[in-house]
Amino acid sequence: MFRDFGVDEVGLLLKGAQWTVLLSFIAFIGGSIVGLVVAAVRVVGPRSLNALATGYIQAVQGTPLLGQMFLFFFGFSIMGLEVSAWVAVSVSLILFSGAFLGDIWRGCIQAIPQTQWEASSCLGLGFFQQMRYVILPQALRIAIPPTVGFFVQIIKNTSLAAVVGFVELLRAGQMVTAATFKPFTVYLAVALIYFALCYPLSLWSRHLERKLNVAHSH
Amino acid sequence: MSYNFNFTPIWNNFDLLLQGALVTLQLSATTMVFGLLVGLVGASLKLWGPRPGRWIATGYVDFIRNTPLLAQLFIVYFGLPSLGVRISAETAAVIGLTIYMGAYATEIVRAGITAIPKSQIEAGRCLGMSHWQVFRYVIVFPALKTVYPALTSQFVLLMLGSSLVSLISAKELFHVAAYLDSRTFLPFEIYLVVSLMYLAMSLGFRVLFRVVGHFAFAKT
Amino acid sequence: MSLIRIENVHKSFGDLAVLNGVSLDIEEGEIVTIIGRSGSGKSTLLRCINGLEKVQSGEIWADGVQVNDPATNLRLLRQRLGIVFQSYNLFPHLTVERNITLAPQVVQKRAAADVRQVAVDVLRQVGLESKIDAYPIQLSGGQQQRVAIARSLAMAPKVMLLDEITSALDPELIGDVLKVLEDLARQGMTMVLVTHEMGFARRVSSQVVFMHEGRVWESGPPDRIFTKPETPELATFIQSVL
Numbered sequence: 192m193f194r195d196f197g198v199d200e201v202g203l204l205l206k207g208a209q210w211t212v213l214l215s216f217i218a219f220i221g222g223s224i225v226g227l228v229v230a231a232v233r234v235v236g237p238r239s240l241n242a243l244a245t246g247y248i249q250a251v252q253g254t255p256l257l258g259q260m261f262l263f264f265f266g267f268s269i270m271g272l273e274v275s276a277w278v279a280v281s282v283s284l285i286l287f288s289g290a291f292l293g294d295i296w297r298g299c300i301q302a303i304p305q306t307q308w309e310a311s312s313c314l315g316l317g318f319f320q321q322m323r324y325v326i327l328p329q330a331l332r333i334a335i336p337p338t339v340g341f342f343v344q345i346i347k348n349t350s351l352a353a354v355v356g357f358v359e360l361l362r363a364g365q366m367v368t369a370a371t372f373k374p375f376t377v378y379l380a381v382a383l384i385y386f387a388l389c390y391p392l393s394l395w396s397r398h399l400e401r402k403l404n405v406a407h408s409h
Numbered sequence: 410m411s412y413n414f415n416f417t418p419i420w421n422n423f424d425l426l427l428q429g430a431l432v433t434l435q436l437s438a439t440t441m442v443f444g445l446l447v448g449l450v451g452a453s454l455k456l457w458g459p460r461p462g463r464w465i466a467t468g469y470v471d472f473i474r475n476t477p478l479l480a481q482l483f484i485v486y487f488g489l490p491s492l493g494v495r496i497s498a499e500t501a502a503v504i505g506l507t508i509y510m511g512a513y514a515t516e517i518v519r520a521g522i523t524a525i526p527k528s529q530i531e532a533g534r535c536l537g538m539s540h541w542q543v544f545r546y547v548i549v550f551p552a553l554k555t556v557y558p559a560l561t562s563q564f565v566l567l568m569l570g571s572s573l574v575s576l577i578s579a580k581e582l583f584h585v586a587a588y589l590d591s592r593t594f595l596p597f598e599i600y601l602v603v604s605l606m607y608l609a610m611s612l613g614f615r616v617l618f619r620v621v622g623h624f625a626f627a628k629t
Numbered sequence: 630m631s632l633i634r635i636e637n638v639h640k641s642f643g644d645l646a647v648l649n650g651v652s653l654d655i656e657e658g659e660i661v662t663i664i665g666r667s668g669s670g671k672s673t674l675l676r677c678i679n680g681l682e683k684v685q686s687g688e689i690w691a692d693g694v695q696v697n698d699p700a701t702n703l704r705l706l707r708q709r710l711g712i713v714f715q716s717y718n719l720f721p722h723l724t725v726e727r728n729i730t731l732a733p734q735v736v737q738k739r740a741a742a743d744v745r746q747v748a749v750d751v752l753r754q755v756g757l758e759s760k761i762d763a764y765p766i767q768l769s770g771g772q773q774q775r776v777a778i779a780r781s782l783a784m785a786p787k788v789m790l791l792d793e794i795t796s797a798l799d800p801e802l803i804g805d806v807l808k809v810l811e812d813l814a815r816q817g818m819t820m821v822l823v824t825h826e827m828g829f830a831r832r833v834s835s836q837v838v839f840m841h842e843g844r845v846w847e848s849g850p851p852d853r854i855f856t857k858p859e860t861p862e863l864a865t866f867i868q869s870v871l
Contacts, residue, residue: 253565253611255572257583258604265597269412309681310718314732314784315708324731328722343475350477354576361480368487375488382476382484389475 194370196377204377207363208384214349214359218284219342225289230296235318244293251290257351259283264355276357284352288345295341299334300326336400343389343396350385360384418593419602429585430606436581437568440506444567445560447507448514455519466515473512479573481505486577502574502581506567513563521556522548554626561618565611572607582606630693632657632788632819633678638687640673647673648684649843655821655836657787660814662830662851663823665840666866671823674840675792678821679703679710692787708736711781712790715797717773719765725752725776726761729783737784744783751779755809771802775809782813789813791822827870831855839863 194200232244251259263283267274303326311325353362364381368374419426454466473481485508486501496504525548533543575583586603590596633655640648647670655661663671676682677689680696680703689696694706720728729751730744739747752758755775765773774794781789791810795803807829814820814833824830830837831851838848841862847854855871858864 249612250608253569253608254604255569255583255607257572257575258600258607261596261600262604265600269597271412306714306716306718307720310714310720311732312704313679313681313707313710313712314780315704315736316732317704317736320735324735325720329720332722347475347477350479351573353479361477361483364480364483373491375484375491378480378484378488382472382480385476385480386472390471393471393475 196367196371196373196380200367200371200377201380203367204360204363204380204384207358207360208388210357211346211349211359211385212388214280214284214352214357215342215346217281218288218345218349221281221285222288222292222345225285226292226296229289229293230300233293233297234300248290248294251287252294256283256287256348257354259287260351260355276352276355280352280355280357284345284348287348288341291341291344292338295337296330296334299330299337302333303329332403336396336403339392339396339399343392346389346392347385414598415595416598416602418595419589419598422589425585425589426582426603426606429580429582430610433568433571433581434610436502436506436571436574436579437564440503440510440571441564441567443503443507444510444514445518447511448516448518451511451515452518452522455515456522470512470515473509474516478505478509478570479576481509482573482577498574498578499580501577502571502579505577506571506574509570510563510567514560517556517559517563518552520559521552524555525551557618557622557626561614561622564618565614568610568614569607630690631655632659632692633821634688634690635674635678636688636690638674638677638684638689640670640677640682640684647843648677651687651840651843651845653838653845653848655788655819657819658817659819659835660833661821661836661838662834663821663838663840664825664827664830664866665846669840670843671840672792675712675790675821675823678790679707679712681712704736708732708784709787710790711784711786711788713774713777713781713792713794715793717765717770717777717794717797719773719777719780721765723764724761725757725763725765725768728765728776729780732780733783747783748779751782752776754782754812755779756805769802770798771805774798774802774806778806778809778813788819788821791820791824793823793825795824795826825870827855839866841866 229244229248232240236244260280260283264276264279267279307325307329308321311321316324349359350361352359353365356362358366360381364377368377371377451466451470454462455470458466482501482505485505486496486498489496489501529547529551530543533547538546571581572583575581575587578584582603586599589599593599631654633653635651635653638648638651639646649670651670651674653661653674663674665671673682677684678691678696680701684697687697691706692709694701696703696706719725720731723731726745726748729748730741733739733744733747734741748761749758752761755778757772757775757779760768760772760776765776768776778789778794795806798806803826807826810820810822810829811833822830822834834851836848837851837854839846839854839862847858847860847863854863855867858867
């Protein structure tokens with residue numbers, strides 16, 4: 192006999208959502224570390240490292256995330272490593288996020304006008320002093336809205352983990368659908384939970400961007 | 410590492426992969442066009458429509474952009490039949506991707522139109538042009554030039570995202586990959602080759618769009 | 630030796646030759662004003678003096694150091710050469726005080742209490758002590774420019790380079806900035822200015838340099854330059870601006 196779609200079922204979905212949130216944070220924090228390195232390399236790195244970083248970004252941005260996830264999932268076992276779905280999915284999402292975040296942040300650093308570099312250089316500041324006191328503080332302010340916006344992308348992208356069997360929100364939805372045979376209701380509920388997670392962040396990102404534009408127009 | 414890479418079965422089936430890539434391209438192009446039409450309607454509603462129209466368009470855009478594409482595809486492919494609507498995997502793929510693309514296209518088109526300085530439109534009206542003439546002669550081309558980069562980048566994103574329709578059984582490139590995997594049990598090699606094919610397509614399109622854009626908008 | 634010595638400098642941007650053999654000497658205590666049409670190379674010359682622009686040939690010496698020598702530590706030299714830009718270039722995310730105290734503190738390694746006093750002193754010099762805690766965005770253009778001057782003064786430079794610092798200001802704000810410059814001149818600061826303010830140039834300069842087509846076309850004391858031009862180009866220029 193099929194189950195009915197009621198409070199218990201919503202509870203199962205919410206349990207899946209917990210893993211969605213956790214995976215999103217792992218991807219964001221890991222991706223931020225990678226992204227910082229990538230942005231640094233692209234701004235000041237030697238040409239060879241710079242080319243490597245650019246190649247990495249192009250590869251990630253030019254291929255489907257699904258393919259990247261599969262490559263990691265199957266690649267680990269080829270290398271003889273038995274990894275859980277957690278590890279495979281996390282590594283894939285971290286490297287995916289790192290490429291995008293690194294690209295966004297590099298853009299923010301390069302958005303700081305040349306005149307700020309000139310003025311600080313003419314006061315005698317060295318490169319690291321310029322970055323620390325003048326460039327990075329300004330770049331950070333510009334970077335916050337698109338970074339928050341990308342966090343929304345990360346949350347949505349965790350849904351692909353369902354394909355390799357990782358039990359997050361979408362996979363929980365598949366399981367509940369199998370038990371209740373009410374795909375429309377269940378997947379709509381799944382979508383609404385994603386919406387509840389993502390929409391506030393999207394609003395916040397838009398709000399931050401508006402605040403930034405107001406502050407800059409004088 | 411004691412694994413021996415074996416690409417031979419993949420080269421033997423390369424024609425199948427190419428067919429899959431062709432379907433991917435067709436799917437992307439079709440849903441791009443449909444999505445753009447939806448976007449034009451959506452943008453018009455948001456800019457000039459009556460209040461309920463604006464709410465519907467905003468609700469549509471916000472819902473699609475804040476939920477995963479995969480969940481949307483599942484709703485269309487698995488959900489609609491349970492409401493009595495029978496559709497094939499390919500149709501579901503087109504519908505799902507069109508709805509997805511339409512939301513992004515709405516925002517892109519809207520941004521392009523609002524980027525036109527009001528003074529341009531005023532100039533047109535002061536010369537006696539009707540609303541439609543202003544739209545056609547003053548708005549369309551400059552708006553197109555503004556949105557061209559965003560639209561072409563969204564096309565590449567759409568093409569990469571179309572890989573997800575393999576999960577609702579639509580037979581494009583990723584689906585071919587899964588089929589080959591079940592025959593050869595060489596998933597790493599297969600997905601590596603397929604990823605490289607996507608990379609070639611996305612880089613190729615980026616170059617193509619840049620060249621076309623250069624010629625189309627050169628004189629402005 | 631002159632405080633600044635420019636010898637036969639040539640500079641191009643790609644194919645465009647901007648400086649075609651410029652030679653100029655500036656002694657300590659001088660106020661040198663550089664005038665000329667747009668494109669005559671005035672700003673480029675100023676920017677070459679502290680190494681912001683590189684020259685293709687010739688020599689530039691500032692305070693005993695050869696600026697265009699690749700081995701020169703420009704960072705050290707720039708602590709002695711103050712520069713103020715047309716677009717002020719204040720650091721928008723820092724208060725006026727922090728804008729002024731940043732370099733003295735992190736470059737010259739002076740103590741926090743000392744640099745705060747320095748900030749108060751230089752702001753008094755430019756007439757803006759009350760704005761010490763304001764952010765640049767809260768100030769008018771003229772006030773921002775005076776803060777930019779104060780910021781350079783805080784490093785106690787030997788020379789001030791001023792690149793059209795009033796050109797971006799509304800007319801009613803220019804007067805306050807010029808007054809600050811006149812005070813500085815009276816205190817004996819060596820200054821090299823690129824400017825369109827002819828009245829100011831005539832009143833305050835010890836030497837006026839007219840540049841044309843990337844060369845020093847004429848130079849001399851202000852009275853002579855403005856009343857007895859020796860070349861038709863300078864004569865035409867004077868007529869068009871006065």
